[in-house]
Amino acid sequence: xxxxxEIYDALEVVARDLYIKALQDIPPDxxxxxxxxxxxxxxxxNQTASGIMLTILDNIRVADExxxxxxxxTGLPVFKVAVGGKLDMDLWRLKDSLRKGCARATAERxxxxxxxxxxxxxxxxxxxxxxxxxxxxxxxxxxxxxxxQMAPKGSGSENMSFLKMLNPSEGIQGIKRFVVQCxxxxxxxxxxxxxxGIGLGGTSDIAMGLxxxxxxxxxxxTHNPDPDVAKLxxxxxxxxxxxxxxxxxxxxxxxxxxxxxEWAHTHISQxxxxxxxxCWRGERAEAELDAYGNVSWK
Amino acid sequence: MAQHVLVPPLKEEDVRKLQLEDTVRxxxxxxxxxxxxxxxxxxxxxxxPADLTGAICLHTAPGVKKLPDGRYQxxxxxxxxSTRMDRFVPGLLERYQVRAIVGKAGLTETSVExxxxxxxxxxxxxxxxxxxxxxxxxEIEEVWWDDLMxxxxxxxxxxxxxxxxxxxxxxxxxxxxxxxxxAAERTKRFSFT
Numbered sequence: 001x002x003x004x005x006e007i008y009d010a011l012e013v014v015a016r017d018l019y020i021k022a023l024q025d026i027p028p029d030x031x032x033x034x035x036x037x038x039x040x041x042x043x044x045x046n047q048t049a050s051g052i053m054l055t056i057l058d059n060i061r062v063a064d065e066x067x068x069x070x071x072x073x074t075g076l077p078v079f080k081v082a083v084g085g086k087l088d089m090d091l092w093r094l095k096d097s098l099r100k101g102c103a104r105a106t107a108e109r110x111x112x113x114x115x116x117x118x119x120x121x122x123x124x125x126x127x128x129x130x131x132x133x134x135x136x137x138x139x140x141x142x143x144x145x146x147x148x149q150m151a152p153k154g155s156g157s158e159n160m161s162f163l164k165m166l167n168p169s170e171g172i173q174g175i176k177r178f179v180v181q182c183x184x185x186x187x188x189x190x191x192x193x194x195x196x197g198i199g200l201g202g203t204s205d206i207a208m209g210l211x212x213x214x215x216x217x218x219x220x221x222t223h224n225p226d227p228d229v230a231k232l233x234x235x236x237x238x239x240x241x242x243x244x245x246x247x248x249x250x251x252x253x254x255x256x257x258x259x260x261x262e263w264a265h266t267h268i269s270q271x272x273x274x275x276x277x278x279c280w281r282g283e284r285a286e287a288e289l290d291a292y293g294n295v296s297w298k
Numbered sequence: 299m300a301q302h303v304l305v306p307p308l309k310e311e312d313v314r315k316l317q318l319e320d321t322v323r324x325x326x327x328x329x330x331x332x333x334x335x336x337x338x339x340x341x342x343x344x345x346x347p348a349d350l351t352g353a354i355c356l357h358t359a360p361g362v363k364k365l366p367d368g369r370y371q372x373x374x375x376x377x378x379x380s381t382r383m384d385r386f387v388p389g390l391l392e393r394y395q396v397r398a399i400v401g402k403a404g405l406t407e408t409s410v411e412x413x414x415x416x417x418x419x420x421x422x423x424x425x426x427x428x429x430x431x432x433x434x435x436x437e438i439e440e441v442w443w444d445d446l447m448x449x450x451x452x453x454x455x456x457x458x459x460x461x462x463x464x465x466x467x468x469x470x471x472x473x474x475x476x477x478x479x480x481a482a483e484r485t486k487r488f489s490f491t
Contacts, residue, residue, distance in 0.1 A: 047299055048319050048463055048473075055424045055461060063429035071426040072361055072376030110373065112361035112448065156379050156403070156425060176490040184481055188403040188474060189379055191425040239488060243481040248424060249403065250463060251477045281426050 001144060002088050003291040008097045010293030011146070015101025015133075018150035019077055020109055022285035023069045026060050029220040030195075030257070030282035034060075037193050037247065037254035049252030053193075056247075056280055070281050074111040075152030077102045077133035080217050084143030087291060094146075095135050099128045114155070136209070146289040151216040157190040157279040163208055166271040175200070175273050176236060182275045183240050183256070188249020191279035195220070195258050196240065199274035200229070202264035211276035214260035216284060224261050233259045247280075257282075307352025308397035310417040316464045318471050322421055323460035327439070328400070330358045330452030332378060336386040338443065346451060347442045350394040354421075357383060357401035359448040362438065370438045375454075376428030379403045380420070388412035400462060402426075404474035410466050420466035422473075434459045 026034075038053035063070045079098055083089060103126040105111055115129045116122060127133075140147070162182045166174045179198060197215025199207040223230035237259040246252025257280075266272060286298040301321045304312065306328065316322070329350065338344050361374040380401030387409040390396040397418055399405070402425030413419060423431070440453040465473040 051321065051461060051463070052424055055427055055430065059424065059427035059430045062433055066429065066433070068429045068432060069361075069374040070429055072358075072374040072428040072432075073378075073426070074361070074374075110361075110363060112359075112374065154426070159379075173490045176488075180485055180488060180490075184478075184485055187478060187481075189381060191402065242488075243484055245477060245481055248422060249477060250422060250465060250473050251480075279426055 001086055001291060004293055007289065007291070007293040008093050010289060010295065011094060011097035012101045012104070014148060014287050014289065014295055015079070015098045015150070016105040016108070018148060018285045018287060019102055019105040019111070019152060022150050022152050022283045023074060023111070024063055024067060025285070026070060026281055027219070027284050031060065033220045033257035033282070034193070034280065037257060040254050041247070041252050044253055046252050048250055049247045049254065052247040052250065053254070070283070071154060072112060073154040073156065074114055074127065075154045075283070076114065077127060078151045078153050078212070078216065079133055080136045080138065080149040080213065082138045082140045082147040084145045085139050085141045086144040087146070091137065098133055098135055102126070102128050102133050136213070144291045148288070149217050149284060149286050151284045153216060154279055154281070154283070157194065157277040160186040160190040160277045161208070162275040163204060164273050165204065166273055168269060168271045170271060172232065174271065175232070176239065178273050179236055179275055180239055180243070183245070184243060186277065187245060190277040192245060192249060193247050193254040193257050193280050195260065195278040195282055196236070196256050197276040197278065198236070198259065198261040199272070199276070200261060200263040201266035201272060204272055206264050207272040207274035208276065210262035210264060211274035214262045215276045215278040218260040218262070220258045220282070224263070226263070229261050229263055233261050304354065304398070306354050306397070308354065309352065310397070313397050313417055313419045314468045316419050316467055318464055318467050318473050320464040321460070322462040322464060323458050324354060324456055324462070325458065326456065328354045328356050328454050328456055328459065330356050330360060330454060332357060332359045332449040333383060334446045334449035335443065335451050336383060338446065340386055340389050346394070348440070348451060348453065350390070350396050353394070353396050354398040354400060355390065355396055356454070357399070358452070360452065362448065370441055372432055372435060372438055374428050375432045375435050377402050377423045377425055377431065379425070380405055384409055391416035391418045404465060404472070407475070410470060410472045410475070413466055413468055414470040417468050419464055419468055421462035422465035423460070423462050
């Protein structure tokens with residue numbers, strides 16, 4: 001079916017509102033994860049780590065009350081869009097609406113512009129540009145709706161991104177060793193307690209994309225449906241928290257709130273592992289549109 | 299783990315008495331600096347237009363709005379990763395007598411040594427806690443080098459700014475080093491089965 005012509009304007013407004021909401025309103029699952037972190041540090045009697053977790057929760061409260069941004073880093077806008085397979089849409093216009101929405105959020109809120117040319121470092125001023133916002137399109141069978149997830153990916157954590165094409169013979173052991181090494185090297189920089197996203201398999205670019213999806217769009221407290229992968233998530237979370245890096249890298253038992261793994265099949269001679277980290281704010285906002293442009297917020 | 303209130307400008311003895319994991323809050327004036335600000339001071343060799351003696355410097359690039367009268371209104375002020383600006387720390391301490399750096403993610407051994415030698419401390423703020431920080435910054439008092447926006451030299455008036463953790467003291471100790479050494483020891487024992 002053809003959606004109503006208003007849907008592209010509606011998408012632009014939703015994109016703007018998602019960007020601002022994600023920066024102001026921490027998702028419920030992340031709040032719960034942070035509260036669990038505080039309890040864990042209190043139980044250990046770690047005053048420094050408990051103090052940090054309290055300050056984080058206090059900061060979220062202030063952002064709620066004053067409708068201010070949780071963190072000053074307004075990130076690079078990333079969207080995951082699942083388009084219902086029944087919708088006969090102009091996907092170029094869909095992407096253009098998301099781009100316009102980000103530029104409007106930046107001008108109207110206003111948001112700090114972060115988007116620059118990689119060589120000249122010249123600002124676009126709009127938080128949009130070549131390839132920005134990042135839009136990952138997916139399609140859902142038998143649906144006439146559009147599901148949107150938005151994350152303004154902050155830089156402290158994004159700079160801690162890693163890819164290694166391991167040998168297949170290095171197996172799960174090699175994967176674990178590499179991930180722990182990445183977390184150790186990252187130390188305090190990604191603003192722990194963090195969410196660790198891991199992409200396994202695919203080609204190199206697919207592995208990185210899966211890692212980003214795992215760190216930004218998976219909810220805390222969920223597991224990968226594949227039981228072997230879910231087991232690896234638990235084992236890695238345990239190892240990472242045994243390092244004692246802790247909140248803000250100043251020591252503690254809460255280095256990561258979650259390890260999320262997404263995977264794809266790969267080549268017989270490849271074993272790609274990608275790591276992408278999300279900082280404690282776990283910023284993310286979600287909404288859904290029907291074919292007439294009516295919005296429901298999640 | 300004692301609690302302190304610091305009111306700059308600070309003297310050497312004010313920071314020498316601070317110990318790792320002490321908690322600090324700041325009242326008064328702090329300066330905002332970032333990569334571009336310090337590239338101008340140290341690489342382009344242009345003297346800073348403000349007296350930094352005894353100062354507390356914050357690693358930041360604020361989100362602001364310029365008002366019609368030329369002043370700046372705060373929108374969101376937070377802290378950036380200090381590690382990138384590590385190489386400027388010895389110069390700030392030796393040449394300008396800066397006494398404290400507020401930042402996130404810590405500094406390397408070069409800075410730890412400079413802080414021991416010249417009498418300085420690193421105060422860790424909670425990275426990403428910009429809502430609190432913006433509230434605790436009462437006013438943007440002055441802005442120099444606004445061609446570097448947002449990486450200008452900023453002067454903020456703050457009240458009850460913190461809590462900050464003494465993460466590198468003026469005696470050669472670093473909480474980051476302690477945590478990393480312990481993590482290295484522990485990961486060495488992991489079997490990865």
